[in-house]
Amino acid sequence: MNKSIIVENLTYRYGELVAVDHIDFEVEAGEILGFLGPNGAGKTTAVKMLTGQLHPHEGKAILLGYDVVKDTPKVKAQIGVCFEQPNLYEQMSAIDNLKLFAELFSVNDFNGFALLKRVGLAGREKDRVANYSKGMKQRLMVARSLVNRPQIIFLDEPTAGLDPVSSEAIDNIILEERERGATIFLTTHDMWEADKLCDRVAFINQGRLAALDAPRNLKQQYGKRSLIAEVASTSGKIEKKEIRMDSADTAGAVENLFSKEKVITIHSEEATLEDIFIKVTGRRLSE
Amino acid sequence: MNLKRIWILIKNEIFHGPKDVVLVMSIVMPVLLALFVNLAFGNIFSERAALGIYDTGDSQLIAMLESSESINLKIYTNEANLMSAVENGSVDMGIVIPADFNDIISSGTVNMQAYVWGEIPSKNLVIIGTVLTDTIYELSGAELPVNIETVALGDESIMPWSDRLLPLVVLMAIFFGGMMIPASSLINEKNRHTLEALNVSPASIGEIFTAKGTVGAILALFMGILTLIISGQLNSSFLSIVLIMALGAVMATEFGLLAGAYIKDMNTLFAFWKFGGLLLFGPAVVYMFPQMPQWIGYIFPTFYVIKPVIDLSVNGLGLGSIITNLTILVIIVIVFALVVSRVVSRLSTRALRLNG
Numbered sequence: 272m273n274k275s276i277i278v279e280n281l282t283y284r285y286g287e288l289v290a291v292d293h294i295d296f297e298v299e300a301g302e303i304l305g306f307l308g309p310n311g312a313g314k315t316t317a318v319k320m321l322t323g324q325l326h327p328h329e330g331k332a333i334l335l336g337y338d339v340v341k342d343t344p345k346v347k348a349q350i351g352v353c354f355e356q357p358n359l360y361e362q363m364s365a366i367d368n369l370k371l372f373a374e375l376f377s378v379n380d381f382n383g384f385a386l387l388k389r390v391g392l393a394g395r396e397k398d399r400v401a402n403y404s405k406g407m408k409q410r411l412m413v414a415r416s417l418v419n420r421p422q423i424i425f426l427d428e429p430t431a432g433l434d435p436v437s438s439e440a441i442d443n444i445i446l447e448e449r450e451r452g453a454t455i456f457l458t459t460h461d462m463w464e465a466d467k468l469c470d471r472v473a474f475i476n477q478g479r480l481a482a483l484d485a486p487r488n489l490k491q492q493y494g495k496r497s498l499i500a501e502v503a504s505t506s507g508k509i510e511k512k513e514i515r516m517d518s519a520d521t522a523g524a525v526e527n528l529f530s531k532e533k534v535i536t537i538h539s540e541e542a543t544l545e546d547i548f549i550k551v552t553g554r555r556l557s558e
Numbered sequence: 559m560n561l562k563r564i565w566i567l568i569k570n571e572i573f574h575g576p577k578d579v580v581l582v583m584s585i586v587m588p589v590l591l592a593l594f595v596n597l598a599f600g601n602i603f604s605e606r607a608a609l610g611i612y613d614t615g616d617s618q619l620i621a622m623l624e625s626s627e628s629i630n631l632k633i634y635t636n637e638a639n640l641m642s643a644v645e646n647g648s649v650d651m652g653i654v655i656p657a658d659f660n661d662i663i664s665s666g667t668v669n670m671q672a673y674v675w676g677e678i679p680s681k682n683l684v685i686i687g688t689v690l691t692d693t694i695y696e697l698s699g700a701e702l703p704v705n706i707e708t709v710a711l712g713d714e715s716i717m718p719w720s721d722r723l724l725p726l727v728v729l730m731a732i733f734f735g736g737m738m739i740p741a742s743s744l745i746n747e748k749n750r751h752t753l754e755a756l757n758v759s760p761a762s763i764g765e766i767f768t769a770k771g772t773v774g775a776i777l778a779l780f781m782g783i784l785t786l787i788i789s790g791q792l793n794s795s796f797l798s799i800v801l802i803m804a805l806g807a808v809m810a811t812e813f814g815l816l817a818g819a820y821i822k823d824m825n826t827l828f829a830f831w832k833f834g835g836l837l838l839f840g841p842a843v844v845y846m847f848p849q850m851p852q853w854i855g856y857i858f859p860t861f862y863v864i865k866p867v868i869d870l871s872v873n874g875l876g877l878g879s880i881i882t883n884l885t886i887l888v889i890i891v892i893v894f895a896l897v898v899s900r901v902v903s904r905l906s907t908r909a910l911r912l913n914g
Binding site: 326 | 562563566567570574750751752754755756757758759760761762907
């Protein structure tokens, strides 16, 4: 597969603070990469370097074969960026917001109405954005990031604080864009979203890459799978019992449980990306 | 720089840019100020320049001046009445035509003495001088040297307030719009984070700054010309005046872009305007009070905008007379253009944050 993003030794400092500390990674074309980390971990700075907003102090980023610093216009022409914070022209209508960016990207066959329909904003195209709800604004920002049919889409917390309907609409668009062949760079600290959507996730902590792999592989490497059973003791109290699923005597332990205890409920439990992040970095994603 | 993208951004700025108090003030305030100054002190509804004449002989000059539509001519029967009329401002200028005037104009050089009202508006002085010279040329049939020696009557130091306030009105028109429109637009975009969105599109920071600066400069130039028209000071040096004003508008825009790049919010911008106003309007204040040493004006960059404009419009000088100030103005504009370009370069890479 082609590499959409190649990052080598990328570093950025704010004075003495090293915000991004010599990170290296690659992203395949058509891949969804989750970029996970707590606030202040260096996610936004890394994305700003990848999108040409900041020039790295060391290292380089190659997007679609172009050096982001040397070929910034060529890179910008082929990427779409959706920010976490709403940054739309609120006094303008949704369709005018999209038209402005379509003109800047020189998209000749732009169909803003179709794009707005795709993000669930049909019928509200000519409303002033100031009158939109947070979810509608977020969907409009996702739409704006797609006006130039980008090869790489950077999405920064696209579903943060949204209602389930808006979140699902955005998740579906991410998957559709992946189907189209776009590479998705998803910055988030929502482990569930990352687990559900991402082919691979990168953990970033204090500017460094702590881990990078598929969620399943990370769970296998760092996590544990268990069976959690609720059993009634002789005194009538409910107790929890845990059986590791990946050990040699799992089958015997399960048999023993059912033969000796009064099992009320039993279910399997898998490590979450949050658990693994804590294990790898010693910090919580939500810090 | 991509001209197509700059045009797209200019259109967006015009049609969808902030329609806020800054825009209203940029358009309304200079017009109101110009109207007020000219209604209260000067040129609107005022009569044409008035020339008083006492003819000791029987010159054909009077008949020719009577046909002039540029001035009001008043005839006096003795010199004392003429001087009294000049002293009390009934006429702007009074001349005594010697009995042998017709012989004088055939001798080759015309020397005349003119009494001038101390508060004569500069424009009227220029108009009367021009009409007199043209009429004498016509009378003699040749371009004779005409020397008019002026004697001020009344308080010579009193300059009409319409003239005194003109630099303030013109500087206000150019610098409020030219500076505040791009500055407030940039600050709004920073606060609303839309600048960040533009910055990941193909539009470069340089193109964004150019578009905002262009809108500010055009508005500033338009408002500057409008205030001169309202003040009745736009004369035959129109193109030269527009050239100076255009350079002034560019300077104002450069200040505005720098302010917009560094200032975080509108409150700070207005505070900056209040303080910066002292620097911007310093030359106008100095001009307003002729008792002050006029060299103080030289230290302000805006002096090199307003002095040439006043020289061309009010004092009736030609482009050649203002070439030194014009050269200094061009140098100032170039220096600030380099500073703006340096800031744009830093914004485009790493040093400054775009978010307010």
